[in-house]
Amino acid sequence: MTIPESDLDPYTDSSITDPYPLYRSLREAAPVVYLTSHQVHCAARYEEVYSALHRHGTFVSGEGVGLTDTLNRAQKGSSFTSDPPDHAYVRGLVARHLKPRAMADITGYVTSWADRLVKELVAKQSFDAVQDFAVAFPLGVVPDLLGWPEDEGKERLLHWASAGFNAFGPMNDRTRSGLPLLGEMHEFLHRMSQPGNLRAGSWGAELVADAREGKIEDKLLPGLLGDFLAPSMDTSVSALSSMLWLLGTHKEQWQRLRENPSLIPSAFNEIIRIESPLRGFTRYVAEDTELGGAPLPKGSRVLLLFGSANRDERFWDDPETFTIDRPGVAQHVGFGHGIHACVGQALSRLEGQSLLESLIRHVDRIEVGEPTWRLHNTIRGIERLDVTLHG
Amino acid sequence: MADVVVRIDARRCELHQQCEGLSTRIFQSRDRQVVVGEPDTEDIQRRVRSCPMGALSLVVPVV
Numbered sequence: 514m515t516i517p518e519s520d521l522d523p524y525t526d527s528s529i530t531d532p533y534p535l536y537r538s539l540r541e542a543a544p545v546v547y548l549t550s551h552q553v554h555c556a557a558r559y560e561e562v563y564s565a566l567h568r569h570g571t572f573v574s575g576e577g578v579g580l581t582d583t584l585n586r587a588q589k590g591s592s593f594t595s596d597p598p599d600h601a602y603v604r605g606l607v608a609r610h611l612k613p614r615a616m617a618d619i620t621g622y623v624t625s626w627a628d629r630l631v632k633e634l635v636a637k638q639s640f641d642a643v644q645d646f647a648v649a650f651p652l653g654v655v656p657d658l659l660g661w662p663e664d665e666g667k668e669r670l671l672h673w674a675s676a677g678f679n680a681f682g683p684m685n686d687r688t689r690s691g692l693p694l695l696g697e698m699h700e701f702l703h704r705m706s707q708p709g710n711l712r713a714g715s716w717g718a719e720l721v722a723d724a725r726e727g728k729i730e731d732k733l734l735p736g737l738l739g740d741f742l743a744p745s746m747d748t749s750v751s752a753l754s755s756m757l758w759l760l761g762t763h764k765e766q767w768q769r770l771r772e773n774p775s776l777i778p779s780a781f782n783e784i785i786r787i788e789s790p791l792r793g794f795t796r797y798v799a800e801d802t803e804l805g806g807a808p809l810p811k812g813s814r815v816l817l818l819f820g821s822a823n824r825d826e827r828f829w830d831d832p833e834t835f836t837i838d839r840p841g842v843a844q845h846v847g848f849g850h851g852i853h854a855c856v857g858q859a860l861s862r863l864e865g866q867s868l869l870e871s872l873i874r875h876v877d878r879i880e881v882g883e884p885t886w887r888l889h890n891t892i893r894g895i896e897r898l899d900v901t902l903h904g
Numbered sequence: 905m906a907d908v909v910v911r912i913d914a915r916r917c918e919l920h921q922q923c924e925g926l927s928t929r930i931f932q933s934r935d936r937q938v939v940v941g942e943p944d945t946e947d948i949q950r951r952v953r954s955c956p957m958g959a960l961s962l963v964v965p966v967v
Contacts, residue, residue, distance in 0.1 A: 843922040
C-alpha cells in the first residue's frame with residue numbers, strides 16, 4: 514500500500530478553530546497519510562489510532578510524543594515520554610495518588626468544592642465559562658493537593674501548562690512564544706524539588722521526602738511534579754468549558770441528564786469523545802512496521818489524532834451527534850489508551866462528574882453564547898464563552 | 905461456535921471501571937478469567953476495548 518501525501522495542515526488557525534472538516538478529509542484519504550506540511554505520517558481513523566496506542570513497543574513514547582525533534586529531546590523522562598521498563602516505575606510514582614482507589618480520599622473535598630463553585634455561579638448568574646468555571650476548578654483543587662506554596666501565584670501555572678502543550682506541536686509562533694515560560698516552569702519545579710517548599714503532608718511533599726530517603730532519584734523529581742501539574746490544567750479547562758457549552762446547546766440532553774443522573778459517567782465520556790481536549794500526540798516508529806496496511810519505516814514518526822478518531826464514522830454511529838447515553842462511549846481515546854493513557858483521568862472524571870452532579874442539583878437551565886475557540890497546537894478548547902445559569 | 909475467554913493483566917488494571925464490572929468479575933473468579941458464550945461476544949469486545957489501560961484481553965480458542 515502506498516501512503517498518500519496530503520498538504521492539509523492541522524496547525525493553521527482555521528484548522529484549529531474548526532478541525533473537524535480537516536479530520537474528516539484525512540480519514541477519507543487513507544488509514545495513514547503523509548503530511549507534507551510537517552513531514553510526518555498521520556493516522557486519523559479510530560482503528561489505527563487505537564492500534565498504535567496499544568502497540569507501545571513499536572510506536573514508542575521514549576523518543577518524545579511531539580512533532581519537533583529538539584523539543585522531544587528536552588521532554589524526555591516524564592511518565593508519558595518514557596518506555597517500559599522505566600515507564601512503569603515513573604508512572605507508578607505519579608499514579609499512586611491518582612488511581613481511582615486514591616480518589617476515595619479526596620472525593621468529599623472535590624464534591625464540596627464543586628458544589629460551592631456552582632452555587633456561587635448560580636448566584637452570579639452570568640459569567641465566563643473558562644475563567645470563572647473551568648479554570649477555577651483545576652486551579653483551586655490540583656495545586657492544593659500538590660502542596661503549592663500559598664505565596665506563589667497559581668495563575669502562572671496555566672501559562673506554563675499551555676506553553677508545555679503547545680511545544681508538542683510544530684515549531685511555530687505558538688510554540689516559540691511559550692519557550693521562555695517553559696524555562697520559568699523548569700526553574701520553579703527545581704525549586705519546589707527542594708525540601709520544605711511544598712506544604713507538609715501534600716502529594717508533592719511526599720515525593721520530595723521519598724527522594725530525600727533515596728526512594729526516588731533526585732533528577733526525576735522536577736519532571737514528576739510537572740507530571741502532576743501541567744497535564745491536569747489545560748485538559749481539564751478544555752473539558753469543563755466544553756461541558757457547559759455542549760449542555761447549553763443541547764437542551765434536550767441536559768433535561769435527560771437532570772431526569773436521569775445515573776447517566777453522568779456516560780455523559781462525561783461523551784463530552785470527552787465529541788470535544789476531545791487533546792488533539793493528538795505523536796509516536797516514534799521503533800522498527801519497520803505497518804499501520805492499517807501502510808508501511809512505516811523505523812525512525813519515522815506518526816501523528817495520532819485522538820480528536821479525529823473519536824469522530825470516525827467507521828467506528829461510531831452518528832459521531833457528530835452529542836448523545837449522553839451513547840452505547841460504547843467508554844471506548845473513546847480522549848484520554849489516550851494503553852499504558853500511556855492519561856494518568857490523571859480518574860481525577861478528571863471526579864472533577865467533571867462532581868460538577869455535573871452539582872449542576873443537576875442547582876441549575877434548571879444553562880444559557881450559553883457563542884464560543885471563541887483557543888488557537889493552540891495541542892489543546893482543543895474554548896477561549897471564552899458567556900454563560901448564564903438559571904437556578 | 906466456541907466460547908471466548910476474557911483475561912486481565914492485573915498489573916496494568918487501575919480499576920477505572922469503564923468495563924462495566926468485567927474486571928471485578930474476573931478478579932472474583934477462581935482462575936482470573938471469565939468464559940463468555942458466542943452471543944455475548946460483541947458486547948464483551950466493546951467492554952474489553954473500554955478499558956483505557958488495555959488490561960483486558962479476549963482469547964478466542966482455536967477449534
